[in-house]
Amino acid sequence: MTDDHRQASDPAHARPDGAGDELVATVGRLSEALETVERARGALYEFHQLIGGAHGMLQDVVEGLRSTGHDEWAERIRNELLGCNVLPGRWTFQIVEEFDDGYYRLFRQIERGVRDDTMAGRRHVYEAELKASLWRPRVPGHDAAR
Known part of the structure; x- marks a missing residue:
């Protein structure tokens, strides 16, 4: 991103003082990785x-x-398949809970910590700058803020 197009249109997405292009892009990539984990969670x-x-x-x-x-066949299904663990010792609710309480929670904590430390807690700084760089005045659908 060039210096001319760095300013986001709203303070909630403005680049913090001292944050360079590489850092903004890197934190943006971390947020993108979290979004991918969110999709996996879904x-x-x-x-x-x-x-x-x-x-x-x-x-x-x-x-x-x-x-x-x-x-x-009815008895075999009732005795062997109904109530069977999908993974050793686990039903799917347990898999979801373990994922949420472990990897997912840790990923969110780390992403938030990096954002708090490097972007003053601001989300989507990279994307806001990209939007600002592509903004065209007086073109329908290119409103500066929203």
Whole structure:
């Protein structure tokens, strides 16, 4: 980013004094990495809900197999698959909780600490500067602040 286009249009996203281009880009990359982890977390919750939905379907399958005279398969599903851990010792809610309480919490703490220490706690400084550098006065949709 050039010096001419560094100023974000609002103070909440302004570059702190002394923060150089490389630091702003690096902290922006860290925030982007956190956004990717947020997407992974969403996929993990989707996995949790999909497995739960499949579990509910299996209960219907057991009933259907029994009612059609396939008691052996119904019993095998009921005894072996219903209630089975998806990973050793864990159901999906435990996986979600361990992820949230471990890696996810640590990642958020570190990203916040780096931002607090280097960007005065400001979020999206890099993106705000990119927006400012692409701003075109009097062009619809290029409002300076929002």
